Amino acid sequence: MAAGGKAGDDAGGNKLNRIALEIRGTLLWDEPMHLHTSLKTGGPADLYAIPEDAADLQVLLQCLKDQNIPWMAVGRGYNLLVRDKGIRGAVISLQRIDRIELISPPPAGEGQGGGRIRAEAGAENLALVRFAQEQGLGGIGFISGIPGTVGGAIKMNAGAYGEGILGRTECLTLLSDGEIRDFCITELNYGYRHLDLKPAEIVLAAIFRLDEREPLHTEEEIRKDLELRRSKHNVGFPSAGSFFKNPAGQAAWRLIDAAGMRGFMVGGAQVSEVHSNFLVNRGGATAEDFLELSDILKKAVLSISGVTLVEEVRIVGEE
Numbered sequence: 001m002a003a004g005g006k007a008g009d010d011a012g013g014n015k016l017n018r019i020a021l022e023i024r025g026t027l028l029w030d031e032p033m034h035l036h037t038s039l040k041t042g043g044p045a046d047l048y049a050i051p052e053d054a055a056d057l058q059v060l061l062q063c064l065k066d067q068n069i070p071w072m073a074v075g076r077g078y079n080l081l082v083r084d085k086g087i088r089g090a091v092i093s094l095q096r097i098d099r100i101e102l103i104s105p106p107p108a109g110e111g112q113g114g115g116r117i118r119a120e121a122g123a124e125n126l127a128l129v130r131f132a133q134e135q136g137l138g139g140i141g142f143i144s145g146i147p148g149t150v151g152g153a154i155k156m157n158a159g160a161y162g163e164g165i166l167g168r169t170e171c172l173t174l175l176s177d178g179e180i181r182d183f184c185i186t187e188l189n190y191g192y193r194h195l196d197l198k199p200a201e202i203v204l205a206a207i208f209r210l211d212e213r214e215p216l217h218t219e220e221e222i223r224k225d226l227e228l229r230r231s232k233h234n235v236g237f238p239s240a241g242s243f244f245k246n247p248a249g250q251a252a253w254r255l256i257d258a259a260g261m262r263g264f265m266v267g268g269a270q271v272s273e274v275h276s277n278f279l280v281n282r283g284g285a286t287a288e289d290f291l292e293l294s295d296i297l298k299k300a301v302l303s304i305s306g307v308t309l310v311e312e313v314r315i316v317g318e319e
């Protein structure tokens, strides 16, 4: 959350109603977060806001700041565990800020350089890869099957097969304390599954430097990625993908298996039988079930392997 204060009481209710007068986008009050997360857990957010465009987002942020209402930005909730009491303040989804454009075409002639594409935060990862393919550009096929938006992928440095999206990113446009600013990626601190942003910073857009590629070659990259995911990640129940980060040089799923925890269940939350770093919702799981299961797994892995697992999923909401 990027500001102090509580928005759920009477005074908060009035504050939220004032926002309704200023915003063109969609405002959903007391919105159950289980509808917006792939783990299908989470109590209500006081406000779930979907601004129409970047200008609308700026007005919304100003309203929230003026009224000292906390907020957080989200993409499509594929990496979020929202606690059962929900989220006090506003959750801002950038899903309508989703334009993708070519900003420099690949030079004519084979094997020459590449091109640059700008994608706004709400664009889906697969839409970005497909757009690049249409322009004869590639090299980010590895994000095809990662569910979610460009903004979420940038914040998480999402990736696969040893590559992360920030390795293909040239610069970012951030909305930082109401001001729009561009940053070269080398000015920012990032690593495996994280990008350091200040609490009041939102990713608005990113520019990617891509390679010249035959569209058929990119299609092959997409097909391979989606196929591999179908075989390895099709766990059959709602999940957030890998629940824990892989510790340096090790695979979290192996450590969980070594601790004998594959298939272990707490309430409706289970260590997937198919992929033991995926925690799945077998039906009616609460966030508390997932948190308890996560705690048990961390203790089991620590005692067997001496390794402390760290969550990759972002745990948010009122404790």
Ligand SMILES: Cc1cc2nc3c(=O)[nH]c(=O)nc-3n(C[C@H](O)[C@H](O)[C@H](O)COP(=O)(O)OP(=O)(O)OC[C@H]3O[C@@H](n4cnc5c(N)ncnc54)[C@H](O)[C@@H]3O)c2cc1C
Residues within 6 Å of the ligand: 038, 072, 073, 074, 075, 076, 077, 078, 079, 080, 094, 121, 145, 146, 147, 148, 149, 150, 151, 152, 153, 154, 155, 156, 157, 158, 159, 160, 201, 202, 203, 204, 233, 239, 240, 241, 242, 314
């Ligand atoms: C089946 C499955 C498979 C998966 N496989 C992979 C994989 O192979 N590799 C991988 O890396 N991940 C994987 N994931 C996890 C998930 O898809 C990624 O983390 C994805 O990038 C999340 O995107 P999102 O738009 O849903 O972000 P959200 O889950 O909505 O948000 C994630 C984080 O980013 C922040 N955020 C979102 N948008 C913005 C913004 N515009 N500005 C600032 N902060 C923002 C949120 O506050 C939150 O902290 C998988 C998930 C599932 C369900």
